[in-house]
Amino acid sequence: MEADDFATIQELSEALGLAERHVSRQLRLAYLAPEVMKRLTCGREASAVSLYDLCFLAGKIWGEQVGLALGDRLEGSER
Numbered sequence: 001m002e003a004d005d006f007a008t009i010q011e012l013s014e015a016l017g018l019a020e021r022h023v024s025r026q027l028r029l030a031y032l033a034p035e036v037m038k039r040l041t042c043g044r045e046a047s048a049v050s051l052y053d054l055c056f057l058a059g060k061i062w063g064e065q066v067g068l069a070l071g072d073r074l075e076g077s078e079r
Contacts, residue, residue: 033062036069
């Protein structure tokens with residue numbers, strides 16, 4: 001979307017052949033703090049955070065994300 005190939009999430013999802021809701025969730029992950037991504041992908045720490053929870057986490061400011069990403073339960077996520 002940054003390259004201006006697609007104006008909307010709907011256009012992107014149609015081009016990829018994926019559900020719009022799925023694409024929207026995946027795009028939210030782009031707003032995760034770099035430190036969160038580093039710890040989740042390269043760290044040796046065990047984390048029980050799910051992709052579902054990470055979508056809620058992405059709406060928080062970066063300073064809050066690190067502590068919440070490694071916690072037992074994320075605030076704001078409802079199941």
